[in-house]
Amino acid sequence: MxxxxxxxxxxxxxxxxxxxxxxxxxxxxxxxxxxxxxxxxxxxxxxxxxxxLTRWQRVQLARHPDRPYTLDYIDRITDEFIELHGDRYHSDDKAIVGGLASVDGQSVMIIGHQKGRDTKARQYRNFGMANPEGYRKAYRLMKLAEKFEIPIITFLDTPGAYPGLEAEERGQAEAIAKNLKMMATLKVPFISIVIGEGASGGAIGIGMGNEVYMMENTWYSVISPESCSSILWKTWDYKEQAAAVLKLTAPDLKELKVIDGVIPEPLGGAHRDYDQAASSLKKQIKESLKRLKKLKPEKLVEQRIDKYAAMGQWKTIK
Incomplete structure (x- = not known):
């Protein structure tokens, strides 16, 4: 340990x-x-x-190398999982996994970021940072789920979309933007859960759900504490202060009404007991599916658009 x-x-x-x-x-x-x-x-x-725990300590827990990843949860909450590959344009991005699964008899499409445990696996998964083909694969799988009226579940765990030159050349920003436009109008129940790091467009690129949840010791923000510190103070030395002012933890975002709830973890973090963490995750998924399946397709779209339109603070000037 x-x-x-x-x-x-x-x-x-x-x-x-x-x-x-x-x-x-x-x-x-x-x-x-x-x-x-x-x-x-x-x-x-x-x-x-x-x-x-301080906010920075929760960031550290979200990055714990022993923390359960998407495939660990899939293995524990589904009866079967059939992984689907490729974006039908360029290649198969290993940083995002997805496929059809069954949760206690309910068919679902599960998509999530996947990190690696050792150096070889981390390189293979590109440290959980998706390229444009990863987001295009997610797009394809979400539209496939919509075609067959299958609910969608996404697990968010990424330090951000891959920032390399080749990713930008292949249209990283366009791929994420296209996903956002598509997710807003999906006609099936859509649940998103932050299971680790939820960084910027890399996370929201597959995370625009009807209901959004965070595991207890995770973070979700437009920028990481280190990057925020480097911009404001020209050094990473103030990352703890940055984490504090960003209000990026699950309790913070629940209070700000960015997420719908917090999923409890075992004392000490999800890495202490995979089965208990997965059990809490599965319980929330089943409750949400039961609630969202009662809504008609047009109501699901309306609810999702209203949810994101209501975020933030503004004034209307006549």
Missing amino acids: QYLDFEQPIADLEGKIEELKNLSNVSDGVLDEEIKSLKKRVDNLRESIFTN
Whole structure:
């Protein structure tokens, strides 16, 4: 288990527990009470730390290398999954995965960003940063779902759309803009969930749902704290202050009415218990599908347009 810097006190105690366990194996359980006491201290310490997280600490948790990714959730919440490939224009972008699946008998189209666990996988998935062909693949799959009246679920987890020259040459901005226009008028239920990082157009490019949710320890913003810091202070050193003023966490965005709800995670983060995190995610998906399936196609479109038109603050001057 990899520990973040603010988890170091927990790491130290759990290290002592492991040492005592090894000694206990040769001392006939003499140390069992001491181990039990230390475990209780760890539980109390973890609760104290994770109920008072700063915004920057939640950003760190969203980026945790052991955090469950799209395919981890798909494996746990679906009965079967058939991945579909390619954008029919250029290639198959491995940073976005998508396909048909079944959630307790309900057919759905699931699309999401996918990161890698090791160096080879991260390069293969381009660190979860999609190229234009990734967004065009998502476009194709969403229109396919609409054709067969299948609800759409998207998982957002990206540091942003790929900023390389070749992506711009192939129309990165146009691909995302086209997706936004299309998603606004989809005639099927559409649920979007931030499961990790939700950065800028890279996230919203597949995330314009009727209902939008965030896992408890994720972030969703037009810009990352580091980039914001580099623009305002010409250095990354103020990323913690930037995270604080951006108000990019799930509770912040729920209060600002940008999202519809917060999905709870296991204490310590989703990486601590994949199954529990997936169970909470699946519960929310089923509740949302049950609610949205009652709406007629034209009402789904109207609700989605009204939702995004109502965001922000403005005044009408006569």
